Amino acid sequence: MELGLAGRRALVTGAGKGIGRSTVQALCAAGVRVVAVSRTQADLDSLVGECPGVEPVCVDLADWEATERALSSMGPVDLLVNNAAVAQLEPFLGVTKEACDMSFNVNLRAVIQVSQIVARGMIARGVPGTIVNVSSQASQRALANHSVYCSIKAALDMLTKMMALELGPHKIRVNAVNPTVVMTPMGKANWSNPDKAKVMLDRIPLGKFAEVEDVVDAILFLLSNRSGMITGSTLPVDGGFLAT
Template identity: 85%
Template sequence: MELGLAGRRALVTGAGKGIGRSTVQALHAAGVQVVAVSRTQGDLDSLVRECPGVKPVCVDLSDWEATERALGGVGPVDLLVNNAAVALLQPFLEVTKEACDISFDVNLRAVIQVSQIVARDLIARGAPGSIVNVSSQASQRALTNHSVYCATKGAMDMLTKVMALELGPHKIRVNAVNPTVVMTPMGKANWSDPRKAKTILDRIPLGRFAEVENVVDFILFLLSDRSSMTTGSTVPVDGGFLAT
């Protein structure tokens, strides 16, 4: 399916690794001009070597003022992927203020800030746009030791719907993808123990975790005009986990 993304300009957060990096690579291959945002300069350097023409921006999205300085003049952006996130896992009774602060700053507040920057520019230009928030199956199912992470992703799902409601009249669509465990390098490292993996795999009807391209394909579809009647949706990419 031809998605017709060539010539557009996209911004991807959390672009240094995993889903974000693969999304940048796929957009670049589709002829999109990409602004790649990461807090790790080394990851951006290697990404630019792989994808010449990508514009790197190194910033810690938990820092509101630094983010405003780094992205406030980023220029016209048509497509936004809010992928940056942290997962600080603690038993509920041991959750710390620091874990709450950094999780909500990156997983939710930064989504609001970066989306505001992009949406305000789209509205000023009178241009349509598409925003995809990378959420999780953890937004809708309780997972042990994930209380703060689940809370941030649950909030992201509702934020997605409110953004879609308010930005829709400006022809800006907002959707979320909600993956299960994804076999990024981090995913493989965190879920390589068969006993730990079994706790999730037993709840997935398809019996396997997601590959990165399963998620990236949905992100690109939601960014494209092929999904022009879809907004305010949270799309599971979970092998049926949320159906059980």
């Protein structure tokens, strides 16, 4: 299916690894010019080697002032993928201030800040735009040792709806994708234990975890005009986990 994304300019956060990196690669293959944001310069260097033409921006999105400096003069953006996230898993009684602060700053506050910068540019130019936030099935189901992560992702889902409400009059669509466990290198490392994996897999009707391409395809669909009447949605990419 032709998505009609060629010639547009996108910004992807958390672009150095996993879903973000694969999203950058897919967008480049679709003829999109991409600004890739990561806090790890080595990841950006290798990404540029794979996808010449990518514009790398190395910044820690937990740092508000540094993010403002890095992105305020980046030029026009038509598509935004807020993918950067951290997952610090602790039992509720063991949750630390550091975990709360880092999760809030990267998983929610940075989405607000980056989206503000991009949306203001779209509005100033008088052009439509599309934003996709990468959330999680954890936003809608309680998972052991995920108190902060689940709570912040639930907040991200509501932020997605609020952004859709307030940016819609400016012809800016905002949606979220909510994956299950994804077989990135990190996902494989965290879920390679068969006993641990079985507990989750038994709750997924399709009986398998998501591949990175499953999530990237959903992101590209929501970025494209093929989803032109969809905004404020949270799209599960979970093999039916949330249906159980």
